[in-house]
Amino acid sequence: LERHGLKLLPRSPSSFTPCLDGRYLLLGPEAELNRSEIGKFSKKDAEAYPRYEEQLEKFCKLMDFVIDSPPPELRQLYHASMVDRMKDKVDKSVFWSKLLGIVMQQGQKDMVNFFDLLLSPASKILNNWFEGDVLKATLATDAVIGTMAGVNTPGSGYVLLHHIMGETGGQRGVWAYVEGGMGSVSSAISKAALEAGVQIVTNAEVSQVMVDENTGKVQGVSLGLISKCMCTV
Structure with a gap:
């Protein structure tokens, strides 16, 4: 998307927290800066912060796989062909086996901490x-x-993790x-799509989403009463 005009401006420093006594906490992407800044308030916290980030990074890698993978379908494929049903079973097996492998790499203690965070x-x-x-x-x-929600709301620990899962420029x-x-x-997405040969239709009401009765996959949409837009999913 950068080739089509998208430009991201990383936020650095990432946060500035002023205090009533004139002190402040400045955090950013540089480890030494963070260590020095946190150390102004607590040497113990300055030592713990890198370990905190390291643990969250491990949890992010686990979440990366879950979020980036198509979720296994739980529906029964009664009307699907034998080939489609076998493919569905293989896909589910691959997903769960990979997820199990990642979980095993985390270890029992980290998984307890992971679910505690969630x-x-x-x-x-x-x-x-x-x-x-x-x-x-x-x-x-x-x-x-x-x-x-507030910081004392159960589940807000996941939100803490959620907001550091993303990346900017690989960081x-x-x-x-x-x-x-x-x-x-x-704008950048539309330019990239047009370059790839996509037809973009705007100001058009979708009257129906067309779904294949056998596979359950979306085949396209109906625009208004007569126009149809087919797509490959």
């Missing part, structure tokens, strides 16, 4: 790792962005701004 309030997770309120308050912002957890605003993303 189900617990973010406040519990951060309290287990750190002692300084300034650092915990700074990190807790990632647990409440885009939610109608995990780095947030970025889009030059020109978010419309630039749509």
Whole structure:
């Protein structure tokens, strides 16, 4: 998409937390800067922070596979052919075997911590790792962005993980701004699609999603009463 005009501006520093006593906490992508800044408030937290990031990185790799993989279908393929049913069984087996392999690599202790992170309030997770309120308050912002929940809400620990799973320029957890605003993303996608031969139809009402009765896969859409748009899924 960069070739079609998309330009991302990484956010650095990533956060600035001022305090009433004149001190502040500045965090960014540089490990030494973070260590120095956190150390102003707590040497113990400065030592723990790299381990905290390392554990979250391990959990992100587990989530990468789950999110990037097509979820196994739970429906019964009664009307599918024998070939399609066999393919479905193989696909499910591959998914679960790969997931099991990743889980085994994590180890029992890390998996307990992983599920604790998914189900617990973010406040519990951060309290287990750190002692300084300034650092915990700074990190807790990632647990409440885009939610109608607080740091003491069960499950907000996952939101904490969710907001560092993404990447910018190959760097995990780095947030970025889009030059020109978010419309630039749509513009770059449309330019790339047109270059690939895609026909883009706008201002058209979709009246029906066409689904293959045998496979359950989407085949296209009906636009209005007469126009149909077929696609390969």
